[in-house]
Amino acid sequence: MRTFTKLKLLALSGLTLTLFICANESNAAYVCxxxxxxxxxxxxxxxQLLxxxxxxxxxxxxxxxxxxxxNGVDPATCKGWLAALLSAKAMSSVVNIQYNDTTTACPQQAAYGNASAPWAIW
Structure with a gap:
């Protein structure tokens, strides 16, 4: 019975460590x-968006x-995003851009080609 308890404790410790590692490696989604x-x-x-x-x-x-x-975004997706951006610009509408990276705020997005690729645009 003691061996079974030790195995359960060991398995739980491994699961906790795995969850901790995954949480630290994950990216956070945020919307600009x-x-x-x-x-x-x-x-x-x-x-390029200004x-x-x-x-x-x-x-x-x-x-x-x-x-x-x-950065993982294919030209077909890019054409759709460009159409949405041009429409929003023409109508003076608010655009939403979702990122899923290690940056925590929109102003911290790197400039020019060093920026992260968006996850979604609407």
Whole structure:
């Protein structure tokens, strides 16, 4: 009976350690919301978003690339996102961009191509 209790304790300890490791490695989802100041499309195919309301400044953040996959976002998804962004800009609507990374706030998103790829845009 004592061996069974020790095994249960050992299994519980392993589960706790696994959960702790997974919790520390996981990314947190957060949403940036605001109006778009400008959308830039440089020659290499990237789509860059400028928004002081979203990011706290007017430095461009790369969202995706229309020519090739960028940070896991394929060009087909990029085209859909660009359409949504252009529509929001034209209507002066608020856009929501969800990120799922280790950054904890929208103003901390890196500039230009160093930004994390969005998880979703609506």
């Amino acid at each position: 919301a605001g109006k778009i100041d400008a959308i830039s499309q440089p020659y290499e195919g990237s789509v 928004s002081a309301q979203l990011y706290g400044d007017s430095t461009p953040r790369t969202i995706c690339n229309l020519k090739s996959a960028w």
